[in-house]
Amino acid sequence: MGYPTKIQQIRRQKGNQWYVNFPNALAEAMSFTKGETVEWEVDSLTALRMIRTEKPRSTPVPQTKSTKTRKR
Numbered sequence: 001m002g003y004p005t006k007i008q009q010i011r012r013q014k015g016n017q018w019y020v021n022f023p024n025a026l027a028e029a030m031s032f033t034k035g036e037t038v039e040w041e042v043d044s045l046t047a048l049r050m051i052r053t054e055k056p057r058s059t060p061v062p063q064t065k066s067t068k069t070r071k072r
Helices: 024-030
Strands: 007-012 015-020 038-044 047-052
Touching: none
Parallel strands: none
Antiparallel strands: 007 015, 038 047
């Protein structure tokens, strides 16, 4: 499933700057952190690849409550 996203352009005297925001669901699924650095690679005219420059810290998997079984 894809996530449609708009590309934004900011025009400045020194040149243009482009922004691509991605959905929170993707950021959470990838465990991104604020200020994390990524690199962009062009795969083709229709595909970009975003690569982390550092391995992400492992995030703990949420624990589920264990259910007790009744003795009969």
